[in-house]
Amino acid sequence: MREVAAEFKRPVMLYSIGKDSSVLLHIAIKAFYPAKLPFPLLHVDTTWKFREMISFRDATAKRLGVELIVHVNEEGIARGINPIDSGSALHTQVMKTDALKRALELYGFDAALGGARRDEEKSRAKERILSFRSAGHVWDPRNQRPELWGLFNTRIRQGESMRVFAMSNWTELDVWEYIMLEKIPVVPLYFAKQRPTVRRNGATIMVDDNRLPLNCDETPQMRMIRFRTLGCYPLSGAIESDATTIEDVVAEMQSATVSERQGRLIDTDEAASMERKKREGYF
């Protein structure tokens, strides 16, 4: 992380409000202490995040005194793109992928730090820690730089950029153990609570606001749920759980039998969908 601050002209940290982002931010604060963070945080807001995520985001920025940039793809809003009518694929493309590219260009960021991990998904396992993106943010899996030892090639030309996955070698369990150890605040949605939900396509969706159209046979039911990953609420599947504390979550993790991304509706289309999204510029 210090390497990024030292080598790039205008780095930024992508802040998704999730647990990985919380850990990444916590470590950044520690790495640059006593100096302030030498880069801002960027949140690409799809406007469909859980309300608790947004309030947590703003409280965190305030508590830590860091610069927070919130970017919304206004064009997408104007086109009426949303996860319900447009489908998850188009929504993700316009409101996340395109929005991120546009934000990086707008502010001239040449390196974007993120909390993605190699254990999340198969195509991520081959991702570099410093992932090179050509002008236009294209990720070419065959044209990535070898990474030996801890020696990173940070050289880029005008218009090219780097995505930096500082937590590549962490696992989901590592993240939770670290959150427990360092007492890092995370969004309360990670802990079980009675919440209004509906069941769709085998997933449990929380009814976070009245934008979610309910079918005539659907009535929100209170269920004891929590989330393993957070995204746009209509696309995030909850799990039924009684884990109300970090200790409970870690214990639950240790006996987990399904992967965390199962709750993400954006992955389920086909096996290689994530890889395609990345080539198009998704984080």
Add this chain to the structure above:
Amino acid sequence: MTSIAISKPVHPSARDQLRFITCGSVDDGKSTLIGRLLHDSKMIYQDQLAAVKRDSIRHGSADIDFALVVDGLEAEREQGITIDVAYRFFTTPRRSFMVADTPGHEQYTRNMATGASNAQLAIILIDARKGVLVQTRRHSFICSLLGIRHVVLALNKIDLVAYSKSAFDRIVASYLAFATGLGFSSIVPIPISARHGDNVVDRSAHTKWYHGPCLMEHLESIDIQSDTASQAFRFPVQWVNRPDPDFRGYAGSVASGTISAGDEIVVAASGRTTRIKRIVTHDGDLADAEAGDAVTITLEDEIDIGRGDLLSRPTERPSVADQFAAYLIWMDNESLAPGRNYILRIGSQTVAGSVTAIRYRIDVNTCEHLAAETLSLNEIAFCNVATALPAAFDPYDVNRKTGSFIVIDRFTNRTVGAGMIAFPLRRATNVSWQAPSVGRSERAALKHQKPCVVWFTGLSGAGKSTIANLVDQKLLAMSRHAMLLDGDDLRNGLNADLGFSKAERVENIRRAGQVAKLMLDSGLIVICSFISPYRSERDMVRSLIGKDEFVEVFVDTPIEECARRDPKGLYSKAKAGEIKNITGIDASYEAPTRPEIHLRTMEQAPEQAAEVVVDAVMARALLRDERR
């Protein structure tokens, strides 16, 4: 591990982590073995397994194909091969593991080296039906070179040789015979079947004759005592932390050894010594720090330290030299050009450097030493390397962190090589630079002129020599003392031993640049006319001469026009297939992106073009006279 990649959390009850690499040939069952390890240690989640089952059927296998768990990218799944390094993670109650899965193909030596660079142990797979192959030797050699000291010899597909003890013994004996020279401290052979799970996680009933550990048991229990804490203290400065005028700290991760507040330290490059004042962290100051800790250090004295400096104890200093011998693995499609200027990253230091000599190339299959002029993708050599400034380092076999480096191409920005330093070359310190008492400016003053190097580049037949000659005549007429260096003339004399291969073209320009510099120092206006097809060599000359004295003139003529003019008959010979390596035909020309002067000969006559150059040379001279 490093600063970009944040190390794993340190937990009171932390399981230690074993990082290992798997190496094998295409069909040895590497991916299957990793899939099996993940599956049998219950690390494959139900949804992932369901996806694999679906895919297995789609790819035409009836059983669950464990290789599909780990083969990530679409392209390689279609080709049925692994094309890159993939990292997998699994945890057992006793240890956590990071697996680098690397391909076994001949052409992917570089990927294997990448995976091995961070590994402590290697699983070398051998197909029990095939025994020790050329690839087995290659994998073992690369592991050894990258500093791996523990090897598991996994004899896979033991089921296909009827769980035969004699087959196992024979292969083990032949492996040991060849591997004794590779410096491994442990070699543990295990008969396994990745497909059926024999001796992977559970002991097999089919190999009652085998009394050693099963694979998982061995991985969980092998003692890979990381002794980095007991090594000499090394602290590469990554970032200077200066939030306000009262605080100046040096941030980095301790690469090896331990240090305490109050200890004396030395800055390797400058030799300045001072003491550690505080070891600062967000959670409060520490009394001491050890290998792996990310800290910010403050010092008793204000001494000049920046990113790239290496701190050590005065009694245990690293080498500081501008020449060293190293093993170099070439990783790019474009071959190594000895003498070419590259960027080296040694720890947090970034320096310009070049390979000055290839001592020998190593055949990775036989370990033979071969003579070599250049290095191609996936080749390994023992080389002499020179850096523009002295660098601080340790031999790689003493310290992997301070003894390794990567090589970056200046123009493509690709990582083109990776090196392991063997030892410093002390000659560097014995041949010190003679600072002359009479300098360039004194000599130039005698001639009442501002010397400079005017460098004409362009295709053969573009009109370089014609224009250069006119410039020479015009300067003479103005009583300016110039000297013309022509590529063809030099090739008949000084460079008569050089041909037209890439490496020789690089050397041709290096020598020309050196001669031009001597002439420049003697106060002359040096007019050079060289095809000089590669940007990096022209820039090497530019940095040698100094950018204020270097005027790059691009003689821009389309190749069709050059071939039409064909003053030396080269293009017609090339067309007839009589000669090779003609720039623009079968050798590349990299046009300057920002030349000082851009001449377009289709629009300008030679006379006009020469005027443009002379005006520019005189204007520069005047401009700088006025500035004085």
